[in-house]
Amino acid sequence: MEDFSVFDIIGPRMTGPSSSHTAGAVRLSHIARKIAGEDVAEAAFTLYGSFAETGKGHGTDKALVAGALGMDPDDPRIKEAFDVAREQGIPVSVEFSDQPPKHPNTARIVITGSDGHVTDVLGESVGGGNILITEINGLDVEFSGEYPTLVIQHDDKPGVIAEVSHVLAQLNVNIAFMRVFRHGKGEDAYMTIETDQPVTQEMQAMILRLCSGINKLFAV
């Protein structure tokens, strides 16, 4: 992050106590909610490493619940997230694991949608409220949520990537970073596209309409 904004130094406005253990946790879980299509009927969280060690004192458990409910890192209700979940009739569970993670501040977020569909997201809080999503439904991915991000689940066949990037070019959306991942040759594949401009709902619909081989698309 070479080009710091003054608001990276004086800011962010956030609910305490920790940018990594609270604000970062809210962001992780909020992104998981978006990947689940904003449809959260039930949510389960597992905290690893330093999240598990000191998560209770930092309110990491509350932060994760808050993010899954759609709250942002400066929401004053983060502290009451468990009560808010109860009021909304969303069962939540939190587990503190002693399994050693790759990164000290790691959480697994498993969201069940109203149709029973399960979204399983693994992410890391890498410091200063910044995060990294490292796994979606068992597939290794990598994006930070710093930029508007498209997560596209697609068929592993020639041409899909070219079509998507072509449509984005037509829409005048510049791709900052792009990565592709797959379970195996010809199997389920994901691409993550981080862009300089936001990809609006109309643009997302256009990508779905014009590109073949796309199974699912989420904007984060």
Add this chain to the structure above:
Amino acid sequence: MLLTDAFANGESLRRYCLENDIPIYEAMIRREVKLSEQTREEIVAEMHKNLDVMRASVERGLNSKVESVSGLSGGEALKLFKYGKHNPFSGYTACRAAASSMAVVEVNASMGRIVAAPTAGASGILAGALIESGRQRGWSDDTLVEGLFTAGAIGLIFAKNATISGAGGGCQAETGVAASMTAAALVEVSGGAPVQALDAAAMAMKNVMGLICDPVAGLVECPCIKRNALGAVNAMLCADMALAGITSLIPFDEVVSAMYAVGKDIRVEYRETARGGLATTPTGKAVAQRVKRLQGNE
């Protein structure tokens, strides 16, 4: 000197300000306008929002007894604030600024809303010292916002050339940097020149160089809250020294480099891991055990 190069270090910032005959905060605002492609009004309005949240966090911590999630802290800002009315050793102004700084970090520990400056753990210093100084001297919100931009410029140079995280460089990188930022802000808002602001920033860092990050139970409470009180007073003292005409023998940029080198040399036990210092004293360990037992509940 181009605006894009002005924030490479303290010396380039000083030269840019001199060539254009502007204070540091003005250079900071111009850079942000250029970088963000937003208007000056939007950027200044955004900083006013930060000031509002800062002030609300000071007031909340001074007017009520807030309690942290862990139960380890809370209410001490209020105690110092009340005591400070009756001839404290550190003086009325310093004592109130210290109490204000503690108030913010207590609010932070209670899962209240704060503005990281540059981090959540050091969020009390700039808010406490600037707002309390402004209250006593009748500074307008616009003036306080200018001070926040000055502070941001100093923090930016530390972030680019060193580190502003406890995990990266110990407590000097958090409460030390915050005190540097605040000292520079107080100098500029009081009419001091950019060179004096940089001297104040250099002196504040020199005073706490090497300070380790050893949070008890890994939480942003002990010793963080009281170190914010110290940071506020450190900043005010260094602002006074710079305004009195005292200079730093070691220039600001060299202090930043030294602080970074020291930060990297600080063993990992003393960089936010809670594996050394106060965190591993018998009492520190007992407190950590007690906090850990909280995990099972809810």
